[in-house]
Amino acid sequence: MSRSLTPLNRQQVPQTGTAGPRPTAPALTAPPLDYTYDGSFDGLMTVLFTIYDRKAPPNSIQPEGAVQGGLFTQPLLVETHEATAARVWDGLLRHMREEARTRLFHAFLSEQPDRELLIFRYADLAMRSAQDIAENYTDENVRRVAHLSQQMGREKHRMEAFVRFEKTSDELFHATIEPDFDVLPLIAPHFTKRYADQRWLIYDQRRHYGLYYDLHRTDIVQFESDTTTPRRSGVSATVLDEREPLFKVLWQTYFDHVNIPERKNMKLHRRHIPLRYWKYLSEKQPRETRFEPIRNKRPQP
Known part of the structure; x- marks a missing residue:
């Protein structure tokens, strides 16, 4: 399945004026069809075009490899056409604000089982x-x-x-994540801007792809097999920079010293930092050195 950092790898186009009547979608008068596509977002946009071109509403829209057809139905495979998909994506601004259109992309990244039909129904209602x-x-x-976008x-x-x-010996900063949703396309601008002076790789262990920044641009990277996928627990000490263990200790020490034991509130702490993220946080790993508080208070007279 192809992926893109932004919908169709295109810049957001300015929203046009609202002068003139809003265009209306054609009536879907043909018998319903089952559609299948390659699983990409621009593939789904191509499916939306095909629905209105054929005037055939969808019984289902499913990615290849996950098709569940009936005994007497053959799903229609829609080939992805980037130009057609871009036309649909830009055309949505004639029916909705840019913020609402962005919500559709968020709904797609949520990976909900019925996300394709949900996006179709939302777009059809808007049109x-x-x-x-x-x-x-x-x-x-x-x-x-709206809920999925939130x-x-x-x-x-x-x-x-x-x-x-974690810094490797070849000056690459590597991180492994396992988010609930496919958020790599959404966090790419943040890390590209914040860490523009260093090479880095953020790898989604659950979806087996990552973001790689080479000091010039951020690209999608995928690995051919699971045996080559980088894992936090599988990175050899010989691959890491020799100072990496020290960086980890320094970060843990900083975390310990800014903590106020008397104000400890684990319920609130877990609300802001859910347990599922702890395995990737340096400050949550077992301490290699025993914590000793800084004794910088003057003794009481």
Whole structure:
């Protein structure tokens, strides 16, 4: 399945003016069809074009390899066409604001089992409504898309805060994550801007692909087999920079000393840093040296 850092690898186009009547989607009068595609976002945009081109509403929209067809139905395989997908993506701005369109991309990255039909229903509703539907929370599809977008936003901010890099001997900073959702395309701009002076790789262990920045651009990287995938627990000490253990100890020491034991609140702590992230946080790993508090207080007279 192909991936992109931004929808269709295109720049966001400015939203056009709202002068003139809103275009209306054609009526879907043909018999319903089952659609299948390559699993990419631009592939899904191509499916949306095919639905209205054929005027055939979807019974289902499923990625290749996960198709569950009936005994007497043959799914229609839609080949991805980037130009067609870009036309659909840009055309959505004629029916919705850019923020609402971004929510559709977030819904796709959420990896929900029915995300394709959800995106179709949201887009179809927007194209048949005389007004913007982004705040129409009485509609179940609008509520679900907004909720998924909020979840993606929270996961994005957590990943931006919880990524911990390890430096290898060839000056590459490597980090392994395992987020609940496919957030790598969303966090790429943050890390590209913040760590523009160093090479880094952020690898999603669950989805077997990563982001690689080479001091010039950030690209998607994928590994051919699981035997080559980097894992935090599998990085040999000979691969890491010789100072990396010291960096880990320094970070743990800093974390220990800024902590205030008397104000410890583990319930609140777990709310802000869920347990599922702890295995990738340096400060949550077993201490190699015993913590000793700094004794810098003057003795009481």
